[in-house]
Amino acid sequence: MKKKLSVVSRILLLLAAGGLIVVLFTAIWHIDLDAPQYPEGLSLKIYANGLKGNVDIINGLNHYIGMKTLHNEDFIEFKILPYAILFFVVLFLVTALVNRKKWLNISFALFVLFGVIAMYDFWKWEYDYGHNLNPDAAIKVPGMAYQPPLIGFKQLLNFGAYSVPDTGGWIFIGAGVLLLLAVIVEWKRKDAVVVSRKIASLAVILFCSILVESCNAGPQPIAAGTDNCYFCKMTITDSRFGAEIVTSKGKVFKFDDMHCLLSFINSKMIDSKEIKDVYVADFTGTHTLVNVKQAHLLKGSGIHGPMNGDIIAIEKADSTSALAEKLSAAEVNWEQLVK
Numbered sequence: 001m002k003k004k005l006s007v008v009s010r011i012l013l014l015l016a017a018g019g020l021i022v023v024l025f026t027a028i029w030h031i032d033l034d035a036p037q038y039p040e041g042l043s044l045k046i047y048a049n050g051l052k053g054n055v056d057i058i059n060g061l062n063h064y065i066g067m068k069t070l071h072n073e074d075f076i077e078f079k080i081l082p083y084a085i086l087f088f089v090v091l092f093l094v095t096a097l098v099n100r101k102k103w104l105n106i107s108f109a110l111f112v113l114f115g116v117i118a119m120y121d122f123w124k125w126e127y128d129y130g131h132n133l134n135p136d137a138a139i140k141v142p143g144m145a146y147q148p149p150l151i152g153f154k155q156l157l158n159f160g161a162y163s164v165p166d167t168g169g170w171i172f173i174g175a176g177v178l179l180l181l182a183v184i185v186e187w188k189r190k191d192a193v194v195v196s197r198k199i200a201s202l203a204v205i206l207f208c209s210i211l212v213e214s215c216n217a218g219p220q221p222i223a224a225g226t227d228n229c230y231f232c233k234m235t236i237t238d239s240r241f242g243a244e245i246v247t248s249k250g251k252v253f254k255f256d257d258m259h260c261l262l263s264f265i266n267s268k269m270i271d272s273k274e275i276k277d278v279y280v281a282d283f284t285g286t287h288t289l290v291n292v293k294q295a296h297l298l299k300g301s302g303i304h305g306p307m308n309g310d311i312i313a314i315e316k317a318d319s320t321s322a323l324a325e326k327l328s329a330a331e332v333n334w335e336q337l338v339k
Contacts, residue, residue: 003101009182010096013104016175017092020085023175024048027166029122031148033058034160034251036230040270041251044070045166048081065157066137067129067146077121084114092179101186108179115176123150162251219244219279219289220252229256231264232307241305241312242281244289247274259309262337278334280313284323288315292334296320299337300329311337 005013027045030053034041042054050072059069072078088111095103130147133140141157148154148161155161165173222242228235230253236242241257247270255261258280265272279289280297295313298320303310311332314320320331 003186004099005096005101005104005182006185009104009185010099012178012182012185013092013096013107016178017089017096019171019175019178020089020092023168023172024082024085026168026171027052028168028172030164030166032162032251034162035158036269040274041247047168048085049078062129064138065146066133066135066140068132068134070129075125077125081118088114088175104179104182104186108183111176111179115172119150126150160251219246219277220254222254222281222289227254229260229307230254231260231267232256234306236306238306239281239287240283241309242287242289243292243313244279245270245275246277246279248276257305257307257309258311258313258337259305259307265338282315283312284314284316284319290315297332297334297337298324298327298329299332300324300327302327303329 027047029046031044031046032041033044042057044051044055044058045053051070055070062069068074088107091107091110095107126147130145133146144157146156148156149163151163151165153160153162222236222239222244224236224239224242226235234256236254236256238256243255243258243261245253245255245261245264247253253264253270255264261278264270265275278292280292280295281287282290282295283298290313292313295315296317297311297313299311301310303312305311310329312327312329314323323329324331
């Protein structure tokens, strides 16, 4: 007797199909480029049928370093991908309608295979564009390649490149999670109701956690002796004075002291609306980064930061008075500093 699917598995298939329809109209991946001359950053958004974002500006930069310019018509993937996604939408719907476990296993296997091939094709595209450079380019750096990261961050000359899934990409991953969940439910069919509820709850929590984590970027540890101050370009040498700005896009700007951080804000190199959070190093203890609105700030003549900054931050209030007296400093608040 052919094994039929549980109601839960069929619902998961319908949800996965619905999610893939959304993928057709949302960005699947994005690559953000950050550099001093572009403080608000440049963004390349990859949809199922083409590229959007700051394509023209990025093409101009690519021309100078010998990379091929980006044009939708040069990518056969943009002609195939929408139909491939629609194929899986139909396959998932048919699987739910046919109501057979064998069809579910085939759907899951094909979807995983498609995901692996798609990521390999993406990596191959990045490799080709980053390595096959025009020898007559205006800017040539011997041995230098400009391949963006497949996922994560990579420094390319004075540009920081961030490559991560966009909304459509996370939904695509979510569709795979739903399929996996359906496969597990059928595998544990004896206790299908109990198991499916537990696994469904776990999958939803896990998937939501990934989404929340991807959107809620926080501070990055400052590596003294390695990281550079974004404003003055000097190497950060004293972690007691370090500070950071995290933008609404998740980009992180590091500074060697509050003087450089405030100078950066006052320079209007970035719109104040783009600043999500400001973090400062705790002058005492382990010099961990603390949100500036939760820190106790001291300003005085006895404070000498790397760039002559006269401001430090303290996390614990009980250390403020003694340190203020020792350094001839007075407590100030963040609003006073950014006026």
